[in-house]
Amino acid sequence: MKRFQPQPGFVVQAYRFALDPNAAQEAALRSHCGAARAAYNWAVAWVTASWWQRKAEESYGVGEAQLTGWRPWSLPALRKAFNAAKHTDPRFVDWWEENSKEAYSTGLSNAAAAFDNYAKSKQGKRRGKRVGAPRFKSKRKARLSCRFTTGTIRVEPDGRHVTLPRLGTIRTHEPAVKLLSRVQAGTARVLSATVRYERGRWFVAFQVEVKRDIERVRRPDAAIGIDLGVKTLAVMADSTGEIRTVPNPKHLDGAMKRLRRASRVVSRRRGPDRRTGQQPSRRWEKANTHRNRVHHRVANLRADALHKLTTAVAAEYATVVVEDLNVAGMLRNRRLARRIADAGFGEIRRQLTYKTRRNGTRTVVADRWFPSSKTCSGCGVVKAKLPLHVRTYHCDACGLVLDRDDNAARNLAALAAVSTTGTGVAGDRDAQRVSKPRGADQKTRTTRRDHKATAERAGGATLPHQRQTETRDRTHPEALTLW
Incomplete structure (x- = not known):
């Protein structure tokens, strides 16, 4: 995907707001994020299938000219192959129409980027730690995220709701008037939106092209x-x-006493067990939610302190x-x-x-x-x-x-x-x-x-x-x- 280049005098920055979806909207959000993960796993399997096929043919003595061709991993190629497979593949045929096309595009673009990083790292063209071949994302561990680049993406005039494709209008936990005022004044343009579940809450981050004058530092x-x-x-x-x-500030040290106490309560409840298929009890879920709330508060306090420090220094x-x-x-x-x-x-x-x-x-x-x-x-x-x-x-x-x-x-x-x-x-x-x-x-x-x-x-x-x-x-x- 071609990287967006801002106009002279404009910068690209993000505006992030917490969401308050109802039960139906949260189910739709999870469905879109699950569709992105499924599309990513399909792309990884589709590309690597040709790798294993060529390896098997080489073991049988098949010549280089007769080997199965490499499957491309560029985003256009993955989109074309996925659009042809979603009508017949049993993994998608029954439910792919329930989600926006942007959900599947999110997974395919992530897979294309993962293969590019792997190839560049293999060739020595990528800095940092060596990147391995893309692997499947687990339903239990994968981060819930989905990106929208087309369709209706806007902040409603009341400043308390946002509209996203196929998801409809969702209420925000906090006013979004800061972004709304810029859009109405013509100094900002929304490019895309990304929904993500983290720290026990759903967030939406708008990628916005903003007209921003360089502020002169004090010294x-x-x-x-x-x-x-x-x-x-x-x-x-x-x-x-x-x-x-x-x-x-040592936010984590200050919360360790509450965290230990909450962890002890969780350990004494009947939790999930994947080996036996045991489901967690309601008391375990309540205790685990309370423990996660302690972790989330520490993370929020740390982020707030670091932003205040770096903003003061940079200004x-x-x-x-x-x-x-x-x-x-x-x-x-x-x-x-x-x-x-x-x-x-x-x-x-x-x-x-x-x-x-x-x-x-x-x-x-x-x-x-x-x-x-x-x-x-x-x-x-x-x-x-x-x-x-x-x-x-x-x-x-x-x-x-x-x-x-x-x-x-x-x-x-x-x-x-x-x-x-x-x-x-x-x-x-x-x-x-x-x-x-x-x-x-x-x-x-x-x-x-x-x-x-x-x-x-x-x-x-x-x-x-x-x-x-x-x-x-x-x-x-x-x-x-x-x-």
Whole structure:
């Protein structure tokens, strides 16, 4: 599907509202989401059938020219094949007319995107973790979601109802006047709508093309470095040296007592059992709903706090410097995994990226191996080692004594000057990346040469005040390392 390109002066953003459907409307919503899942599974089975057929023919010695042809997985090809199969396939023939065509198109487009990601990952053209072949979606675990791109998609004039194809008019839990006023004024145009069930409630998200003027930030010449942590959520240092600390609200820790109590109640009720076909009791369903309500409240509180933090930062500074944290690796630490997940490091970076782009500013991403905590923010000397339990930074060269997180935030803020001059920046328009050789724990000549070459390729991305000193490893005196 061709990606939508907004007009000059317009941006594409989402307006999300909670829904209050009645029993019939909720059944229709679940039917549409189930149809999207069924279409996705059909597309996966239809494409992979040719793979298994070719593999079986090759085992029988069939030549390459006589093998069964590959089935395409482009969205137009999947739509054409599905429209021909839905009239005869016993999985769809009795009920496919009950749902909008957009429900099936949602599943087919998701399948086409999944096969594209798999092919690009197989060919080495996709960044990130390797993507496997698409698998079937379970009815029990699949997320309920459906997207509408054609038909009647609008907010009703009263601002309390929305209309979607085949679903009709559904009441919203909250007023939608913010989107309605923009549509009536001619400064917004609805492109699509996506319904989703999450956190115990149905939501509708409108993808809207909005005319939005770039808002000037309050400090257009200032930059800020943000060091994220668990004990303190964020330590922020601006280019003038001012340091601000954002405490970690720890929403999950505050709800653990209620969550444990609710979980004990659930465990004492008769729950479902797939092995024996046992159905849950009404008391189990009530207890499970109460437990889920605790989880949903924690998630809502976390999302609200992160949005307030990132909005305030993006509205004040022209340059925001954050670290490229290995959150997936940090979550493997069983002692800190729960608190790291509760902090939402990845969500903070994601929100800062699109909010700074929306304000006409930028987000600079420091390299994952940049020694922000080991570098002295005063003279630039880098320590060889700085264990995590050492929370105060002592510089042996200039005598600077500073909190570890405050020192890291100042070094991140100093990277804004490097990215401004273009030194060591290798990023895109949305999030620039400043790279720095690791050079902190590797102590061999080969590693030193590799890091030196990396620094040369990156344009020598060091801080303006940073200087390197030569040290010898005590255990291997012959290994000379540049720190």
